[in-house]
Amino acid sequence: MSGARRGFWRFVAFWRARALDAELNEEMQAHIQLATDELVERGVSPGEARRRALVMFGGMEQARNRHREARGLMNLEILMQDVKYTLRTLWRDPGFTIVAVLILGLGIGVNVAVFSVVNTLMLRPLPFAQAQELVWIAPPPAKCGLSCATYSTDAYDEFRVGSRAYQDVTGYFAFSSPGNLKVRIGNGVPVPATGIDVIANFFDVLEVRPAMGRLFRAEDGRNGASPVIVLSDAWWRTQFGADPNIVGKAFDIGGQQTTVIGVLPKDFDFGAVFSPGAKVDAITPLNLYGPPRNWGNIITMIGRLKPGVTLGQAVGEAARVAPSMCWNNNRPNTCGDYKGAVVPVPLKQWVSGRLRNALRILWGAVGMIMLIACVNLSNLMLARAASRSKEFAMRGALGASRGRIVRQLLTESVMLATGGALVGLTLASLMVGWLSHQGSIALPLFNTLRIDGAALGWTVLIALGAALLFGIVPGLRMAGGNLHETLKATGSGQGRRQERLRSVLVVSEVALACMLLVGSGLLLRSFLHVLQIDLGFRPEHAAAVTVDYEDNPADGNGSTDDSARKILNRRGLYFRQLQERVSALPGVVAVGTTDYLPLTGNRAWGMPWPKGVKRPDKTPDGPLVYVITPGYLRAIGTRVRGRDFTWDDRMGTQGVVIINESYAKYLAKYAHWPNDDAVGKVLDGGGGQDLVVAGVAEDVHAESVDGENGWQIYWAAMQAFAGTPQLTVRSTLPAGQMAGSVMAILREMNPKQTAAEFKPIQKLVDHSLSPRRFFMFLVAAFAGLGLLLAALGIYGLISYSVTRQTQEIGIRMALGATAGRVQRYVMSGTMRLAVWGIVLGTVASVAAAKIVTSMLYDTSPWDAVTYSSVVFVLFAVAAVAGFIPAFRASRLDAMVALRTE
Amino acid sequence: MSPEKLDLLQGTLDLMVLQTLAVMGSMHGYGIARRIEQVSADEVLLNQGTIYASLVRLEQRGWIGSEWGVSGNNRKAKFYSITAAGRKKLAEDAEYWGRLTGVMDRMLRMKTGGETA
Incomplete structure (x- = not known):
């Protein structure tokens, strides 16, 4: 009890430090005063009395520290000190700070953005209540397109009545074409809009509630029902100016006065779930008992399982019901047509299951970027630590413990990571915002992309992980050094040892960049192959328009x-x-x-x-x-x-x-x-x-x-x-x-x-290719980023080593080395790093290439053209990154160089 | 009197403070420090300043209370007094110390060969 009580007061004390210090000061002054009074009373002179009182008291500062230690949270106070100190040192080195925060920000930014995509498509449930109960009911994939992926209305009725595993089964008309609604508002030219016919219980099964008005009732889908329509949020806003009194108004749609009965909530977008990349403006009820009765296979089925029913049970039951489903109840020979063709799968798997592999690859790619960023940071921190080694040695000599110094370095990396996380979050929200408005990319759920709590958590996680990763190496290295050696050294011995570690880091960075480049190269090659596919029609110079x-x-x-x-x-x-x-x-x-x-x-x-x-x-x-x-x-x-x-x-x-x-x-x-x-x-x-x-x-x-x-x-x-x-x-x-x-x-x-769109056929091709194009674009962008970071790493290391070897180079030049020779000397160091990185990266790529196989088209995962181009690009980039410092080295004035320390 | 003063064992100062307050009633920091020095006949090594860490610790645990007041010679000072919880704690600790010193005493009287005097 008293422990908890004390904890509470300690916490309070931490925040009231200033007031408590003041009170303690007053108390101590009183103490000295009282002691002095007593001594004076005993006949000591006032000056001497005060001196003796102070001696008896002991150190004022120590008393104050002990008091603080006893009353407050010492660790937190040290942390605050470290933070203040770190802010000061980072402020003093803005170049380093900006580069570090930017590198981390880029790494964290792409990671959080991709995490949001992965979270939306793979991890998060679909945007429906109890989404895990929803299943998509369809035949296994067949060659004959949508007609073989849908059911007749008779089959739907039989399945709905015959199955006991479902709370209810619904569906929609799968053959609506874009612009199928011709809406005349006022006396203008009819405008085209896209509507989907759904079975009246559609929204009940999905548990979607209207933002305004009502959604469908069973009678809306019966013969003779008056025509009604439900608007999507987006269409309500763009076409009807977000009219708050829209419910109850009627418009001429395809020649029939149709009443608006409701507006859908913002978070329900039919296209985003069921037909990615398509814009669906409105939903209308499907009359199961009218003409559609004789249209054959037209309905896609969606069911909501009863709570506790497993997918296995649902699959078993579907197999039992299927033989009694008829294509047309009036033609008994069509009964049993659906045998083996009624298979429920989780709706989520149907929506985004195909993307699983692509998303994993993206995730892997950004993971590698993060690693490269960390390696880069480690490298920067090492270089910085090397120039600060004397500072640390001095602090050690003055009594700072090793733990305290490591702690200080870790504080620094955590602070940098925090800065990076802020930049990264900003970047990620920009990217996610942009992505969520890419309605034409045929990928599901993109409209629901956002930075949510999970993404924030992920940011914190990778930022801290990164801080540990890039902070721990230099931290240990610094703290492990010998104080006396460091204080005495001119820096070159220590520097050489450091440089070996840094070389290892740069090599691994090049290897990672190599893997990214190979991956994106393979995807690019595939994409080029896909572009060369003979489609059987020529999209260029052709366009089409819907005729009314x-x-x-x-x-x-x-x-x-x-x-x-x-x-x-x-x-x-x-x-x-x-x-x-x-x-x-x-x-x-x-x-x-x-x-x-x-x-x-x-x-x-x-x-x-x-x-x-x-x-x-x-x-x-x-x-x-x-x-x-x-x-x-x-x-x-x-x-x-x-x-x-x-x-x-x-x-x-x-x-x-x-x-x-x-x-x-x-x-x-x-x-x-x-x-x-x-x-x-x-x-x-x-x-x-x-x-x-x-x-x-x-x-x-x-x-x-x-x-x-x-x-x-x-x-x-x-x-x-x-x-x-x-x-x-x-x-x-x-x-x-x-x-x-x-x-x-x-x-x-x-x-x-209607004022229909005159649409280039190429658009259809582009739309079909949009997911492939999108993934290729992202992976290529990530590879570019990885390459840039690796180039920075090489550049940083080589310039550092040139600076460190200024004297040595000066001597060589004084002894007659030509500028060309010096350049060759520096470049050979660069190329050694590049060769190691490329060899390792290529071996790793060959081993890992199988992962991307499923995303390739007509391209071997060991495509020689790709590998050789990647090797060429990496060499070229390494050469450029190394040439700048090499050139600088060759321009050194021997005399100046010799004099530098 | 030994040539060197006794170093205070961890926690003993807290106990001394509690005991002093229990016997003497409300006192300021200087008074407590002086009292401990007097009772120990200056055998305890006490930087008077260390008393304040002890006081804040005891106060945070609720064993003593404090209040600003005026001393006999008209100086403003902070006065401490023991609480009911503090008295209980003091009783517990005093009993513990009694037992511990008894044990220590017996241990140190032990002669080689295991016989006790």
Whole structure:
């Protein structure tokens, strides 16, 4: 009890030191006075009495110190002293302080920034309540794109009812294309916005609460429900000026008065979680019991497991329910289609699992930067310590204990690390702020990037770790030295021993930089290889725009042959006219229309099979389907053998398709066509429909630039129902110049045409490449930083050793050494360091290269070009870093040099 | 009287201060120091200044209290007095010292061969 009490008062005393000192002084004065009075009373003269009183009292200062020691926190007081002293010494050497703090700041900054990314993507749960309960339910990856990754509404209903492991299951319509909402505000031109249809319980399952108004109820998704919409926070702000009274207002969306019922919270961004890099403006309810019933596989499923249900149990149950799920309940032969194709995985793994490896590599890269920074700092501190060794020896001689000196040095490194941490945090928050606004990078959750408590904790951790790392070596070295030797020495013996240690540090720094460079070199090589991939289309000089076209209601809904013919014929006429007008524009080379552009959405319709050839019981999933008009393949730049479609390929004439080479090759295996040539052969399209293969197109990278090619089939737009038409224009003029005239034609033909974006096809490619580009850019930046730090290290060491050897060099020159000889002498020292570092770094890289293999494309982790370029770059940088001091050395005036001490 | 004064053992000064205050009532630092010197017949080596470290330690533990006041010859000084907790502590420590000195006494009277006088 009294111990705790005393601790408390000690703590108080620490903060009230000044007042307590004053009181003690007063008390001691009183003491002397009382003693003097007593002696005077006994007959001693006042002067003598006071002297004797002081003698009896003992040292005033000692009494004061003992008092402080007894009452306060001595360790803290020493610490404060050290801190004050350190601040003073650092202040006196601003060059050193600034360089040290900057180096540390850079190292800590990139570490904290990358930690924030890793934390957001890997460590932190998804931004939903009890996010660990959420699972993504999908088939294993297949070749046929989104159609094979989704479920029909019947299948969804069966799964939802048949599973007991879930609190609830929801989903969304996976085939929404960007700009699918045409919103007319006031009387202006309709503007395009991107909306996603979700099942009405979507927000309940994710436990998202509205920032304003309400979210969906079951009745919003029923037949006959009045159209409603929920706005994203960002869209509400940009399009509606953050109107606080937005709820209840109605707008014309796609011709229907749609009421805004709510605004989503700021921290919910559909795109960031489910479709990285895409901007989703609004959410609308999906009517499961309307037309979507017959659209086939359209729904992605997300479930919330009941508390306590393990993933293993969920997987087991999904396998049990899957056989009873039907693609269409009215077609019993489709029941069981989903066997083996219903697999729950944690939602988080689906969102960011693929990035795991890339993030580890990034983390490793910044870890190496931190090591290099620490090595650099150690080096600086050693150089500084060497010049201060006499100071420390003197303090030692005056009675400072070894521990006290180490403590002082550690205080210094902790102070530097603190400065570095502050600079680093500033840097990191700048970087993180920038990253969180890179909406076009197709990486998930970037909008939620921020410096949070965990990142702050990490900062403290690495700053302290770094302080220990770079502070302990010089600390021990200093404290271990022999006092007398140091006091007597002129510095050169000690210096040489120091220099060996510093050389080891610089070599390891070069080795680390070498590893970073090899890593970034390999990624760069891969990226260059990816850029050279033959995409199967030519993105340059092509651009596309979404066309708003509505069928004439008088033509019916397409459910009868007659109605279908009317609709498709009218479309054919319309698009033929549109394309003819656009192709008359100056600069236009080719024009065509498709319903899905490469690298955007896709779907599959089953597998046409060579007519008269027996179909195996189990075929792989069918090709991706594109419904196109004549001219499209030329506009997008895909080469065709055989012929393109013509405007005469209509309902009523021979059905024709164009298939891609891989698909043709696959069919040829079964059909045994002469020369395996599919052109002109007849396929059975299912339902007794004959399809003649008009042409064979080259393989297109439909889903990703660096992924594998699947199969593709093209249908003529006058023979099949297309999705949203994308007018594609190839021209000799830049897209920006074409946009105005193309939009004018579109608007002339349809006054309701939205102000859609005329988007260069290259943008699609860039978007698909953005994660790879992003990682490569970061790793390259880190490698550059590592190289810079290593160069600084070499430069620092060589200049230091030149300074130290000034006299020696002076003697050599006095004895007749030429400037060239001196330069060679200094450079050979530099190169020795570089060679050691490069050899070690290369060996380490060869050993570690396997880690990056998964991120490489068509590049060996032991790529000779990369390794030799890295070696060259490192030599060049080392040469430059060493040449500056070497040049300085060669310009020394022998006489001046000899006289320096 | 031995030629050299006795060095104070760790903690003994605290006990002396407590005992002095228990017997003499409220006293200032100088008075306590003088009293200890007198009682020990100047056998204890005491820099009077060291008394203040002891006083602050005892006060922080709540065994003594303090108050500024005026001395007999009209000097302002800080007066210390023992608290109830201090008295309890004093009793405990005095008992401990009694036992310890008894043991030490017996140990030092021990003769070679193990027989005690």
